[in-house]
Amino acid sequence: MNGLGFRQIWLIASNTFLEAVRQKFFNSLLFIAIALIASSTFFQQFDFGTGELKFIADFGFGALFFFGSILAITVTTQLFFNEIENRTALTMLAKPVHKFSFLLGKLLGVQLLMLAFVLLLCLLLAGILYWRESELLSRMDPELFSDGRLLRYSDILLFGFLQWLKFGLLSAITLFVASFSNTNIYTIIVSFSILVVCQLQYIARDAYADMEQGVGRFFVQGIGLIFPNFQLFNVGDQLLFAQNEALPATNLLQITLYACVYIAAFATLAQLSFRRREI
Amino acid sequence: MSQSAISIKNLTKDFSVGMSGVKLRAVDDLNLDVQDNEIFGLLGPNGSGKSTTIKILLGLLEPSVGECTIYGKASASVEARRSVGFLPEAPYFYRYLSGRELVRYYARLCGVAKAELSTAVDSVIELVGMKDAAHRRVGTYSKGMLQRIGLAQAIVHDPQLVILDEPTAGVDPLGSTAIADIIRELKSQGKTILLSSHLLAQIEGLCDRVAILHGGKLVREGRIDELVTPEEVDSFVVEGLTGEGRAAVQDAIKAGGGRLLRVEKPRLSLDAIFLNEVQKREIEAAPEESKGEDAT
Amino acid sequence: MTLVFLLVVGALTRPIETPAWERVKSRQPELNLAGLEGAMGQGVLVGMLGGFRAVIADFLWIQTNSVWERRERAKLDSMVRLVTSIDPRPVFFWINSARMLAYDVPNWRIREEGGYFAVPEKRQKAIDSEQAEQAFALIDKALEFHPDNPKLYLEIGQIYLNRLKDPANAAPWFLRASEQPGAPYFAARIYAELLRRQGKNSEAYNFLKGLFQRLPDDDPYAQKGIILERIRELEVTLQVPADERFAPYRNNLLNLAI
Numbered sequence: 001m002n003g004l005g006f007r008q009i010w011l012i013a014s015n016t017f018l019e020a021v022r023q024k025f026f027n028s029l030l031f032i033a034i035a036l037i038a039s040s041t042f043f044q045q046f047d048f049g050t051g052e053l054k055f056i057a058d059f060g061f062g063a064l065f066f067f068g069s070i071l072a073i074t075v076t077t078q079l080f081f082n083e084i085e086n087r088t089a090l091t092m093l094a095k096p097v098h099k100f101s102f103l104l105g106k107l108l109g110v111q112l113l114m115l116a117f118v119l120l121l122c123l124l125l126a127g128i129l130y131w132r133e134s135e136l137l138s139r140m141d142p143e144l145f146s147d148g149r150l151l152r153y154s155d156i157l158l159f160g161f162l163q164w165l166k167f168g169l170l171s172a173i174t175l176f177v178a179s180f181s182n183t184n185i186y187t188i189i190v191s192f193s194i195l196v197v198c199q200l201q202y203i204a205r206d207a208y209a210d211m212e213q214g215v216g217r218f219f220v221q222g223i224g225l226i227f228p229n230f231q232l233f234n235v236g237d238q239l240l241f242a243q244n245e246a247l248p249a250t251n252l253l254q255i256t257l258y259a260c261v262y263i264a265a266f267a268t269l270a271q272l273s274f275r276r277r278e279i
Numbered sequence: 280m281s282q283s284a285i286s287i288k289n290l291t292k293d294f295s296v297g298m299s300g301v302k303l304r305a306v307d308d309l310n311l312d313v314q315d316n317e318i319f320g321l322l323g324p325n326g327s328g329k330s331t332t333i334k335i336l337l338g339l340l341e342p343s344v345g346e347c348t349i350y351g352k353a354s355a356s357v358e359a360r361r362s363v364g365f366l367p368e369a370p371y372f373y374r375y376l377s378g379r380e381l382v383r384y385y386a387r388l389c390g391v392a393k394a395e396l397s398t399a400v401d402s403v404i405e406l407v408g409m410k411d412a413a414h415r416r417v418g419t420y421s422k423g424m425l426q427r428i429g430l431a432q433a434i435v436h437d438p439q440l441v442i443l444d445e446p447t448a449g450v451d452p453l454g455s456t457a458i459a460d461i462i463r464e465l466k467s468q469g470k471t472i473l474l475s476s477h478l479l480a481q482i483e484g485l486c487d488r489v490a491i492l493h494g495g496k497l498v499r500e501g502r503i504d505e506l507v508t509p510e511e512v513d514s515f516v517v518e519g520l521t522g523e524g525r526a527a528v529q530d531a532i533k534a535g536g537g538r539l540l541r542v543e544k545p546r547l548s549l550d551a552i553f554l555n556e557v558q559k560r561e562i563e564a565a566p567e568e569s570k571g572e573d574a575t
Numbered sequence: 576m577t578l579v580f581l582l583v584v585g586a587l588t589r590p591i592e593t594p595a596w597e598r599v600k601s602r603q604p605e606l607n608l609a610g611l612e613g614a615m616g617q618g619v620l621v622g623m624l625g626g627f628r629a630v631i632a633d634f635l636w637i638q639t640n641s642v643w644e645r646r647e648r649a650k651l652d653s654m655v656r657l658v659t660s661i662d663p664r665p666v667f668f669w670i671n672s673a674r675m676l677a678y679d680v681p682n683w684r685i686r687e688e689g690g691y692f693a694v695p696e697k698r699q700k701a702i703d704s705e706q707a708e709q710a711f712a713l714i715d716k717a718l719e720f721h722p723d724n725p726k727l728y729l730e731i732g733q734i735y736l737n738r739l740k741d742p743a744n745a746a747p748w749f750l751r752a753s754e755q756p757g758a759p760y761f762a763a764r765i766y767a768e769l770l771r772r773q774g775k776n777s778e779a780y781n782f783l784k785g786l787f788q789r790l791p792d793d794d795p796y797a798q799k800g801i802i803l804e805r806i807r808e809l810e811v812t813l814q815v816p817a818d819e820r821f822a823p824y825r826n827n828l829l830n831l832a833i
Contacts, residue, residue, distance in 0.1 A: 048667070054665060059633065226578060226582055229592060232595060265584045
């Protein structure tokens, strides 16, 4: 693809981002997520000591995971169908723009939106954790902190990054479903179902190790291969606390590569399906 | 012989309806040529295949049979669309952008060079008469304004061919006239325009050639003046005739081998009266300032 | 077609995914679901598997807290087992659960049976023992997941010492705690103190001497000054002759002199 192609993708992406940021749905979800994370300060009232930090972190990561997943699916669906229903897609594609550029631009736009979402929440979470940890530092037995702070703050960003990758993958899958679907609702329902399967497929794979040969095992193995493994990105609970080992860089690279390959795969599928779609 | 702007050969398009395998034939063996630098009208009632044909021309649909080319390039290719500008029916644009930002966005998308961007955007905005409203959000525009800004985005990359799908649908007569003027201006700049409409009266004064579609088939094609004026019939518009004068004219006609078909009072079109009145009042209302100066 | 394509992609990415997955999986211990089905709704089950395990355990812990405030003994027992089964990774749950069982529950039981003045001491001790056993059982389970966490050993030691008033049984646990990586310095000091209380002065003396050698000089928490004081006190108690007294810096001085 030449330079114009890249520029077009970027233009479409930034326009998509601007459009999405204005959507009431995004703003409401963002607000709820922020409110939820802020409310995690209510854990102070229980005298959990340093355990409080774990609670806040779990809660924050959970909110990011939950709302982010919803957002990824609904925003992608909404933006895609808006273009089709309002026929702005028509105006766009009547220009010298490849359908592929259009799809990639939309995908990238959603990614930018999710990046903003993830960054905001991570910063908020880090802020709250820092505040609570500082307060605990002053209140509690200093020997607990003799090795320095309890939390590895860079891990919040690391978790955010992994979730962002996952959201990208989720968007790509949603885009694929949207490319052949006729309605908003159908796309959202199917995408959510796929999300659940991807999230739980690791259990099927663990089970298959114990199963005997046969149709069941074959089926389960198939599921393991077809659907990407989302549990891979959920390392939240393992990070953060300095006493736990950090995630090795090679694993991080592997997970990133895994996500990129799958995003490319679903984007390709979306393109193939979209090409034949009659607008 | 210069290349046709649009060349459509044996175009047929079937849509599958439902699951039963029944097909709806939207366009049936259409053959059409649009020459360079003419205003061509594609006419026909709703459902006659106009929009389908246009979509195939723009590469948005694939023909079942046949082929279309734009200036020699296959219409399905992205290359062909570099020389095409399109205004869809009932256009909808990103409401939160201003008119200028919208046109600029599409200009960049079409690859207009950065250096020429501002000039191109400003000149088309001026051409469509939206200079005063270009800073306002598209969401605040009236229908006529939407059409005009739509035209602007269609031509900002200086395409040789401009395709307009129902450009005056839902627009009041004043707005329609403005759009018609813009279209004529485009022709004078050397462009080719393909119009599709079912508002026949509006098209009549504008197009050079028309094709009439019905049920997906081409029913009639030709130059407007040839279609609209039957060869053998003349009309004389006369004033001040007495009763005897009328009788003498009728005799002369019979003597010359002709047949008097009818005598009637020529009617002005309501369109013409409306425009006349409104424009008259607009002119009276507008230059209040210059009137002030003249008064001294 | 789509399915085949995805199958291929899955197969191709397997080599990258497997090592990463192994690593991630290793930190997520198996869920022991056998004992749990009755206690949980479907939603909890699915949510848990879906990556919300930690959050769900957290919320159940908050519920456990309410149950604790209301002193519902039987419910506390099952809640505590539930939470630690769902997420055995945080030591926090194990330790606090053990404390509730060892310290709070016996108080409640004694009050239920009439209060500290009414219930005979023998019965009080029996109740304390029973509850301590329950706490120990819980911590044993915890040790399966966290075999080298000093806090767990400390907890056992402290229950023996503070609740059961049994320094003899407490001492070995403090020792084991001090041997775990990352153990707080006081564990070893308490061990020595407990030896002293049992009258095992020479054992304490030898242990403290060895401890002093092992501890770093530059860490204030190591409290080498206090240890040295204790060593001196023991030397008086044991009547150690002056020339045999503990002199860790003597070699250094000699070296300097030379």
